[in-house]
Amino acid sequence: MIIPYLSGVLDVIYPKNCLNCDVHVADGFLCSLCNEKLHLVDGHCCNSCGHPFAGLVESTRSCQHCHDFHANYKKGYTLMLMNEVGRKFIHQLKYKNGFYLKKEIDRIIGRQSRILELVEDAILVPVPLHYLRQQSRGFNQSEFIAQCIKRVGERVEIQNILTRVKLTSSQTKHTRKDRKKNMKNAFALSKKACLDCSRKYIVIDDVFTTGATVNACCYELSKKGIDDLYVLTLGHG
Secondary structure, eight states: OHHHHHHHHHHHHSOOBOTTTOOBOSSSSSOHHHHHHSEEOOSSBOTTTOOBOSSOOSSOOOOGGGTTOOOSSSEEEEEEEOSHHHHHHHHHHHHTTOGGGHHHHHHHHHTOHHHHHHHTTEEEEEOOOOHHHHHHHSSOHHHHHHHHHHHHSSSOEEOOOEEEOSOOOOGGGSOHHHHHHHHTTOEEEOTTOOOOTTSEEEEEEEEESSSHHHHHHHHHHHTTTOOSEEEEEEEEO
16 A cells, blocks of 8 residues: 555645646546547558548558558558647657656557557567667667557567667658668667567557658568568657
């Protein structure tokens, strides 16, 4: 009973506020209104990036942004769109050491049956950070997301089998074409990696923008014979 008691005392001394609108919240870090404003992805989506289509779609296809995108994987999924709330949420996770958002991420994953079905019996491969960037940031947000998925999913395994061999500049500073060049030869398969070509592999990242990062990771896995390969990102934007 000591830990719940201390948790309650800390909530009084340091009350929790919604990370988007700053109102007090009793549980978590999103108020009920801002939680409802999260644009969770469902229904028919782009095969490559997971962006939802508006209205009814009779056949599977790619969105206009992925029309010329050659994916090194079967299908891409995303959990939410980066609208106002979603963007603040991911920014807080990525740049503000948002470990405390674990419960919110668990809830987001748990609310989407299609994602729970996707990750069942799968091997999750977080997009690695270069060791210098991870040292300065303190953690790998993609690995943290993978841990949340494992906690909520069924028979999920995490394998850090990719390494980042090139310290690239931030993708936000590059055009779509330059992002692809920036990611060329940026990743490699770990020397200790032991792949099972009969298993389903899912590359995990925080955000899908042009797909250059996850596609480069998937290339390293696909050229080693992994065919049942997917991409899952927390946000899209």
